[in-house]
Amino acid sequence: MIDALVTSIVILMAWSFLYRENIFYRIGEALLVGLALAISVKVGLDVLFNRIYIPIVVKQQWLSPTLIAVALGLMMYTRFSKSLWWVSRWPIALLSGAGLGVAMKGAVMAQIVRQLDIGSLFTKDIFTGINNLILLVTAITSLAYFLYTFEHKGALAPVAKLGIYSMMICFGTTLGLFLMSNIGFAISLIPNVVRPPGLYASIVAIILIIVDNLIKKE
Amino acid sequence: MSFLRRIEIPIILFAIGSLLPLIDYYTGNLSVQASELLSWVVILVTFSYLIGVVNLFRYHLNNIRKGRDVYYSVLIIGSFLFYLAIAYLNKSVYDWIFSKLYTPLSMSISSFVGFYTYTVFLRGARLKSPTAVLLLAVTIVILLYNTPTIRALSPQMITIGDWIKNVPNTGAYRGILIGMGISMIVLFMRAIIGRERSYLGGG
């Protein structure tokens, strides 16, 4: 009972923004930020405890290479110092490098080489051949649209134009699905506010909105 | 000291970080070092994650000191300290707050986009040009295709929707993916030779 009521109240506090910005919404927003911060610190400290404290302090592996990572990690906090901020660039550089290197390693095969392989245009089933042709045309034309190295003139102009149409199909698909995604959030929450005890909180919210409207009219 | 401040040092660190996984993957050499680097990343990411928290904390403390949005900043810091204390003192209350308060609050704020997408559909989805007609026609078909009841009642809609999703849509996305992959290689090359330094921030 209390669980459902608390849940419905926080949903209504957040949704009250749809009426207008108000104190309930701002309290909900502040709570969300505060709780998210606490969660980040708690879980972050747990990770550091498990990966640093246990091996180095508890297991006494003092000469572990992990110590270098810890030193680099602490170096990040020099960004708060006006004279030592440049030290923080070292760990950030290593981190960015590792991130990009790892992504590159996978991208060459998954995003480029494998994607260049488009099925045969001459198949027993004529529709498969046509579909493969459409796949080829839409892929090439949408890629051509992003070729900013050359001006979209001459032969490239109609190809890039066709690229816009290709992308409109994919953006149309995404737009339809984007709406679906976003309304899904509201749909999953609605039972909390239309069934008791959440319903009672909703009635109070509606009364507050009516009163606010009346006060504004006066 | 001035030597240590040189920009070449972070660029070299960037090169080491990026080349180790690649050398390991393509040659099989330096595998142990690459694995060690990956486990360092776990620690570095955690430290960087906590920097974000420190930054936000400093921002709100500053707000309180300057008398700007004091009540909200106090609420943020208060709820942070309270919840952090609860996390270590009472796990069941911590879990309850996560399930019954934090999750619905977070979901409710995420749901705003859904409400506003509807108003965009009403106000902004105009058939002003051939590209807009194509975009909206596909949007409508995809919406109907994904409507559970329509799917159940009209198999034709599934055929049309499947075709749009799997053929022209996949083709166009494939072009975008290839473009992204190539851009990543270009970014990598620029960063390795020191032309791209935005990741270092602050000059």
Add this chain to the structure above:
Amino acid sequence: MDRAVFIIFIILIAIPAISPLGLPISISSNTVEVYRQIEDLKSGDIAMWITDFSVGTWGQVGPAEVAVYRHLFDLIRRKGIKVIIVTTYSVDGSLNAERILREYVDTKGLKYGEDYVNLGWIPGYETTLMGIAKDFQSIVKTDAYGTPIDKLPMLRNVRSISDIALIGFSTSTSPDPYPRQLGGYGKPLIINTLIATVPWTLPYYEKRLITGYIGAESDAAGYEKLTGMPGEGLRTLDAQTLSHIYGVGLIIIGNIWYFTRRRGGGKG
């Protein structure tokens, strides 16, 4: 006018929440494909599920995630598979995973560490994914509760991705890192994501770098039907039907309004 749009939407989705309409549904082929790949796991197989979606997107990704977890834990009982749960992207994922284990999955009678483990949050995202695929033991030091992995029997022989039979992941951001690091090993790689992210995954799916996908509550509902374990997905289906038709209606009404005003000399 915005408020009217919001109110109509709320009323439309509230009606089935109060009194379900029982509109018919069909199970999508992609949902059946995912179900089959998980159901095909054999005794002793290790499945790894990466829960990386954020709390705010629970409404979209959560129901299918719950359905898949229930299926996996059912398979532990029925077939003796083993399940690894891990988060690589943000803190949220690990909390979602814990919540599902706590509130939605029946773990009674199962042995933690032998039948399933929760590795918690291993930050790093793509680098962690590469670490898991390449050298599991070096990237995973402890589970979510601080137990060293050498004390968790089911993990002793897990060295790399080759020791894992199936990998699944849920995400509410870019799907790219997963096929980049975990695709192409000849293992099933399943994604549970926002429906809006599905088109993005299709080029990978077509190349079998991702072998199955589920998105949206309709797929969650289909999955719940297949497993015979009803949940949140099936409860929200009527509301989805009404809200999609409402979206199409708004596009049509908006354009009728626009063209009528333009013909009348207004700005539109």
